[in-house]
Amino acid sequence: MKKKMSVLLITMLTITTILAGCGNKEKTTSATDPAVKSTTPVTVSLGFWGTAQDLGIYQQAVKDISAVHPNIKLEIKQYPSSEQFWNTLPGEIAAGVAPDLIKLTNEGAFEYIHKGLFEPLDELIKPAGVDLSLYNGVDIWKVDGKQYALPISTMPAMFLINDDMWKKAGLGAYPKTWDEVQAAAKKLTTKDVHGIVINIDAFHITNYVKSYGGDWGYGKTINSPENVKAVQKILDMYKDGSAVTPKSIGYGWDGEVFANNKAVMTTGGYWYKGYLKEANPDLHYVALPVPEGTVHNSTMHSDGYVVLKDGKNKVEALQTASFLTSEKVLTEFVKVGNNPSLKSLSSKFFEVNPEFDAVKPAIEYSTDFQYPIETKKFIDELIKQLEGTILGGSNKTAQEILDKVQEQFK
């Protein structure tokens, strides 16, 4: 028995030593001395979550950046998911190890901007030598007159139709308004197939709202008459059976329903291309601008680089962002489906992705999401109220639903 005990103890000790060894090594290699700042390059860390292709582009950028900015050493911190990033960030900020720069979409950014997480770029633009006039989508990232991000891409929402099923039903011209969509959806609905899939998700709902001339007004106009009309349209389509949620037929999101030929139409975005190529390469689809309710409007997605307030080398961080939005790097991102923010590249996207040609006009009129400051709470509440009616049978009207949400955002 004694032997067993000593073996255990020795193993334990060895492991502790090995662990301690690893720990020390890590510490010395990652240490950067601020005193030698002028001679050695400054390390800028980019926090990112995304695909293998994105990672590949960034790893190339790590190699290339020294040629343009010899004063910068780029370091990539990959997070497994956006959720994981936001989980870790408070700790990172408190410990002073948060990344200097992150890539973010405008759909959730407003909340963080308001909580003071990001540095306004206005003061940094000059010292970093950045020219904003080269970019599209700059205004999307402007809050209270201050610029918060360098845009990477801008992309309007779309409306997608399964062309095979559409043609088979002999329906002729594609719909331009929601009334036409509803009429077509009724005809397309069979025992197995629904005319349209409407995911109960803020992105999709917001596109209906915008096409009726409404918006969330950062929380001030949640229950405006335009918004009520839009949500009522959604409820009507569920009620007459021509629309379905992905969940109620056992799918995760609208793309899965669409790829499995369970619905003919859906609202969506450029990510459908990559997904359908994998999930159902034989499916022929058309991408159109979001149909009209009363006006031409839809949401505009934009990715951008933001500089964290707690980062150390903010000017260098912005220089890194400008390098990462240079023609060379963005051309790589076009290949993975992003419409680049650089004006000089704007024709390139539609050359590479001709199937999105019809959506081109929407770039001109699409607008930001304008969620309330407490974006996540708003999204959760909106979904909850809609699910309560559509999946829970609480039978509220659109007015009641939006009033209930508005109550919490005064």
Next chain:
Amino acid sequence: MSVSRNNSKSIQPYPYKKQSWFSSFADSDNKVGWLFILPFLILWAWWFFYPFVQSFIRSFQDMNFAAMDEAKFIGLNNFIQILQDPEFFQAVLHSLQIVLIAVPTQTILGLLMALLVNQKIKGKGIFRTIFFIPYITSQIAVTTVFMMLFKQGTFLTNFFGIFGFGDVTWFADTSYALIFVAILFIFQQAGFSMIVYLAALQEVPKDLYEAAGIDGASKWDKFRYITVPFVKPISFFVISVSTILGFQIYDQIAAISRYGALGSPAGATSTVVTYFYQHGIRYMNIGYGSAAVLLFFFIILIITFLQKKLLDDKE
């Protein structure tokens, strides 16, 4: 069986052994007790208690995620706000429902499976492994598979239709979603209970069964009078731990709500932990979230205390 009988005072030091410093140390319950507790206590104080106190303080603060140094003390405000939120009570109710359905079911199932694979039968190693698989598989994967199985028009929903359940997608229906979560938890936790019971069954002295067999006891009598008393202390462990884990169930609900709001559909699967997660992490209201967990902590503490009174050996 009572621990108090094993008191150092009850047995005299051995007369033939010389009293050294070590032997007097090694004989004192007090000193040896604390020596044995020490490694745990140091690690615990360092990596649990200290961070816990930091979080505890937060529950009395209004704290912005981005500037944690600027937190303001607001007394009991967080607690008062939570206790005024009907969603919190709905979450507590859901947690209790999950625990009430799942804990007894999985305990009985776990014991049954342990008894089955403790027999001398062919392939018991394989069956032990099979019963344990759901526990070791990622809960997100198990949930994803169950979501494929419990959707409208599949074999399973039709089967449950016989018992009066509707042919609907279970996790998309506000009246079935919570049962769906409870089923997932039973499925996962039963394997855990099985191997704990399996270990407990090894501890039952075999000669007791043999002696009972000679006395002509039936199988049921043996189970009732030998097995049950022997597994009683471990049953307290199985029941209280699955209660605690049942309250903490999160991965399964997150997987169901993957493309929607946590607690989907329409809050039907919200629990105390999803409530904490939403407010403390998603909405970045760290103080409020910590306060919610503290309340939740006291609820489980009371339940565990009651379970101990009911189930554990008297000390």
Next chain:
Amino acid sequence: MKARKHLALFANYAIIIVLGLLFILPFIYTIYTSLVSTRDVNKLVSITNWTFDNYIMYFTNDAYNVPRWFLNTTIMTGAVIVGNLIVNPLAAFALAKLNFKGKKIIYWIVLATMMVPYHMILIPVYVNMANLGWLNTFLALVIPFLYQSLYIFMLRQFFVTVPNEFMEAARIDGMSKIGLFWKIVYPLARSPLITMSILAFAGTWNSYLIPSTLTNTPKMYVLVVGLNSVKDAVFENTALIMAGVVLTTLPILIFFFLFQKQYIEGISSSGIKG
């Protein structure tokens, strides 16, 4: 009589096989899904359409280093189990069999610790780790988890059932309390310790929240975190995820299958006689 016995045996096998099928079905479905391409997820397709692409995806991209993640996970899990095999039984034995002052408090500390979701203390733990310079090291993944109150509680419940007479007999033979623990209780607790090792192995091997928070360089990822970071598209690729699940689960399965043989009935009874 004989017929009844046969019937009982048949019922016995029937129950175990039905339960077994129920429990293995989701895992088989997981393996199946990992072997099809995205277009076939949610459908049943013939074996000719099966593919190893999802697995290949994990091993062919230069940006990812699955063997390294595997090694990291092995080191982390091994160290945690060794620690748990020392710290937990000591504390559990003290709680079950020694009368020391403050025992009741320690007992409730152990119970209460289990009740706090780790999420609540994650931020302070992270900050403390960062201050020690332990982020992205094994120290962060191992040291806080060398004890686990769940297993202390479990072992305590097992140790309580060891008859006191038995320990008194050993003491009359001149054994100290420390000797009692190492020479009598530790070897007697074979089944509980195996159970604890199995559970600790599964729990540590599968842990996601803690490693994903305390490490963020691909070099230091553990398997679950690393595989989760591999994405070939913006949408969630179910087939790819399932392949990751199979890769993660198999080692635990093998570990379990090998160790479950160690459950040997009635050790304590022979112990008493001896």
